[in-house]
Amino acid sequence: MKKKRELTFLDSPENRAKIMRYFYITLLILLILDFFVPKHGHFSWELAPEFFAVYGFLALVTLTFIAKALRFFVRRKEDYYEMKRKEGHHD
Amino acid sequence: MINIVPPAAIFIIGAFLIPLLKGRLKSLYMLLLPVLAFIDLLNMAKGKYWIVKFLDYNLIFGRVDNLSMVFGYIFVLITFIGIIYALHVKDDVQHIAAFCYAGGALGITFAGDLFSLYVFWEILAIASVILILARRTDRACKAAFRYFLWHFFGGSCLLAGIILYVYKRGTPEFGYIGLSDLSTYLIFIGFCLNAVVFPLHPWLPDAYPEATVTGAVFMSALTTKSAVYILARTFPGEAILAWAGAFMTCYPIFYAVIENDMRRVLGYSIINQVGFMVCGIGIGTQLAINGAVSHAFVHIIYKALLFMSTGAVLHMTGKIRGTDLGGLYKTMPFTAVCCIIAAASISGFPLTSGFTTKSMTLTAAAKQHLPIIWFMLYYASAGVLHHAGIKVPYFTFFGEDSGIRTKEPPINMRIAMGIAAFICIFLGVYPYPLYKILPYPVDYVPYTAFHVLSMLQLLMFAALAFTLLILSGYHPPEMRAVNLDTDWFLRLPGMEFIRLCKGPLIAFGSFIDKGILKVAYSVISWVRSPILAMRLTPRAIGLGILGVLVIFILLSVFFMMII
Numbered sequence: 187m188k189k190k191r192e193l194t195f196l197d198s199p200e201n202r203a204k205i206m207r208y209f210y211i212t213l214l215i216l217l218i219l220d221f222f223v224p225k226h227g228h229f230s231w232e233l234a235p236e237f238f239a240v241y242g243f244l245a246l247v248t249l250t251f252i253a254k255a256l257r258f259f260v261r262r263k264e265d266y267y268e269m270k271r272k273e274g275h276h277d
Numbered sequence: 278m279i280n281i282v283p284p285a286a287i288f289i290i291g292a293f294l295i296p297l298l299k300g301r302l303k304s305l306y307m308l309l310l311p312v313l314a315f316i317d318l319l320n321m322a323k324g325k326y327w328i329v330k331f332l333d334y335n336l337i338f339g340r341v342d343n344l345s346m347v348f349g350y351i352f353v354l355i356t357f358i359g360i361i362y363a364l365h366v367k368d369d370v371q372h373i374a375a376f377c378y379a380g381g382a383l384g385i386t387f388a389g390d391l392f393s394l395y396v397f398w399e400i401l402a403i404a405s406v407i408l409i410l411a412r413r414t415d416r417a418c419k420a421a422f423r424y425f426l427w428h429f430f431g432g433s434c435l436l437a438g439i440i441l442y443v444y445k446r447g448t449p450e451f452g453y454i455g456l457s458d459l460s461t462y463l464i465f466i467g468f469c470l471n472a473v474v475f476p477l478h479p480w481l482p483d484a485y486p487e488a489t490v491t492g493a494v495f496m497s498a499l500t501t502k503s504a505v506y507i508l509a510r511t512f513p514g515e516a517i518l519a520w521a522g523a524f525m526t527c528y529p530i531f532y533a534v535i536e537n538d539m540r541r542v543l544g545y546s547i548i549n550q551v552g553f554m555v556c557g558i559g560i561g562t563q564l565a566i567n568g569a570v571s572h573a574f575v576h577i578i579y580k581a582l583l584f585m586s587t588g589a590v591l592h593m594t595g596k597i598r599g600t601d602l603g604g605l606y607k608t609m610p611f612t613a614v615c616c617i618i619a620a621a622s623i624s625g626f627p628l629t630s631g632f633t634t635k636s637m638t639l640t641a642a643a644k645q646h647l648p649i650i651w652f653m654l655y656y657a658s659a660g661v662l663h664h665a666g667i668k669v670p671y672f673t674f675f676g677e678d679s680g681i682r683t684k685e686p687p688i689n690m691r692i693a694m695g696i697a698a699f700i701c702i703f704l705g706v707y708p709y710p711l712y713k714i715l716p717y718p719v720d721y722v723p724y725t726a727f728h729v730l731s732m733l734q735l736l737m738f739a740a741l742a743f744t745l746l747i748l749s750g751y752h753p754p755e756m757r758a759v760n761l762d763t764d765w766f767l768r769l770p771g772m773e774f775i776r777l778c779k780g781p782l783i784a785f786g787s788f789i790d791k792g793i794l795k796v797a798y799s800v801i802s803w804v805r806s807p808i809l810a811m812r813l814t815p816r817a818i819g820l821g822i823l824g825v826l827v828i829f830i831l832l833s834v835f836f837m838m839i840i
Binding site: 192193194196206209212213216217219220223224225226227228229232236237238239240241242243244245246247249250251252253254256257259260261262263264265266267270271273 | 530531532534535606607608610640643644646648651655656659660662663675682725726727730731732733734735736737738739740741742743744746751752753756757758759760761762768769772776
């Protein structure tokens with residue numbers, strides 16, 4: 187039987203490193219472009235240098251940590267509601 | 278122009294002919310229905326028609342203007358794509374339900390009076406319940422029941438509001454309603470429930486992931502977006518909607534981060550996206566309404582594509598949890614690419630449809646000088662990138678290799694995904710066909726250097742944060758768990774109530790039963806032999822007297838009622 191074709195591009199560490207390198211270069215270019223692109227905005231902070239980069243980064247970091255804290259409060263076992271219902275049956 | 282028949286009728290009546298056909302003819306027929314509906318739409322002139330007299334009122338099945346046409350087009354388009362995706366399904370019930378569902382959405386879109394609106398509203402709810410039940414699992418059955426209860430509540434509010442509204446104004450015709458008296462608040466609650474406005478939202482992440490693979494595609498498109506349409510029609514510029522919408526964009530993203538079921542993540546993501554639209558409607562300027570409507574249009578396509586690609590994974594592997602998946606790009610590259618295109622679109626990357634539409638709402642918030650809302654919307658934009666943009670494709674197709682080896686889904690599924698992916702890119706590169714059909718003239722230029730750069734910076738640096746968090750191990754791992762939402766406040770008291778009924782209330786009831794039996798026995802013994810009964814214990818005598826008294830009271834009440 188013919189062996190199934192499989193993509194293994196991301197299995198090699200070199201390829202992964204290459205992708206990361208392109209990713210960081212893109213980020214750098216975006217930071218540099220910020221100084222050359224004509225800006226227009228309705229709020230003063232939109233015109234501040236690198237505002238959106240900083241806001242995007244901070245947004246995701248805070249999002250992750252708030253979500254982690256939220257998990258502490260709202261996380262229950264997968265069968266939480268089923269167990270609650272069963273408790274009712276035993277009464 | 279000839280207005281032959283309402284497009285809703287094509288779907289709803291056409292649906293019931295499906296079981297009569299077989300094989301390829303059936304497939305062809307199902308594909309033909311949306312095409313017919315589309316031709317019908319193209320021939321529909323603007324105005325009000327298909328008016329039917331009902332009691333003293335006029336039912337209007339064709340209120341056609343720019344706003345209703347946009348939604349008409351997209352509902353027909355997504356039905357076409359959804360049906361292609363579902364062609365391999367042999368279960369006729371699902372097909373009938375899907376067409377009735379889409380028919381309901383089209384009916385809502387073109388309804389010019391509240392009575393016919395309500396009927397289509399309920400058709401929509403019932404058809405969608407069937408698409409959940411059709412999964413035929415115990416979980417789906419229970420979720421469908423809860424879903425039905427929510428919509429029953431929303432529908433009841435709506436109906437009560439409509440009755441009050443018509444009673445007061447004398448006509449069921451409606452246009453702009455606006456919040457003023459009780460009737461409008463009730464109608465508003467009914468609409469908001471379908472538009473997943475907090476805290477009336479938990480039905481969506483609860484029920485959608487339990488729907489069938491193909492049913493979820495329709496569900497992601499129709500219920501919430503028809504509610505968005507109706508809010509844009511009836512409550513534009515309502516300040517409370519702007520705030521509710523902004524809150525909706527932020528609230529679910531935290532849940533999406535910690536959710537494990539990929540289709541449930543997408544459910545939370547729908548709330549987030551509808552939040553942008555509701556916010557736009559609340560802002561209410563022409564630019565904001567255009568933003569909301571165009572966002573609804575493209576959102577239907579890319580969210581359906583996300584549901585299609587994750588659905589394809591569920592269809593092929595039977596698994597959907599982030600903890601069970603990973604590395605599927607190796608064997609499902611086409612599905613992975615489609616998922617990435619949808620993920621890029623929903624995140625709003627330039628050259629995708631999310632960028633050319635969502636940015637209108639963002640700009641509208643800025644133009645109206647609403648800084649807090651503006652910050653919330655941008656925060657949520659970064660959040661979208663996290664859960665829908667990266668998390669779904671990453672944990673499904675990349676991430677740690679789960680060892681699952683499968684293959685691409687059936688050809689019809691791939692074609693449907695391909696069409697949706699093409700539209701995502703096409704409207705991102707060339708949004709003008711969409712801009713042309715929006716309710717208000719568009720003088721918005723999406724592709725300025727600054728727009729592109731600011732969005733790219735926001736998204737790419739959010740992606741950088743995600744990468745660093747994953748690499749450093751700070752990112753919350755995928756876990757099998759249930760995360761409590763506002764429905765906890767209903768479900769737990771509900772369960773406690775049933776417990777109360779089963780325990781103390783039943784005990785109380787049986788106590789009363791026993792008491793009455795005792796009374797009855799003593800009455801019988803009195804009647805049979807008063808002297809013998811006199812010899813019984815004093816307690817029995819007391820009960821006997823009580824019994825006679827009760828009978829006396831009952832008889833007197835009975836006679837009073839007769840007189």
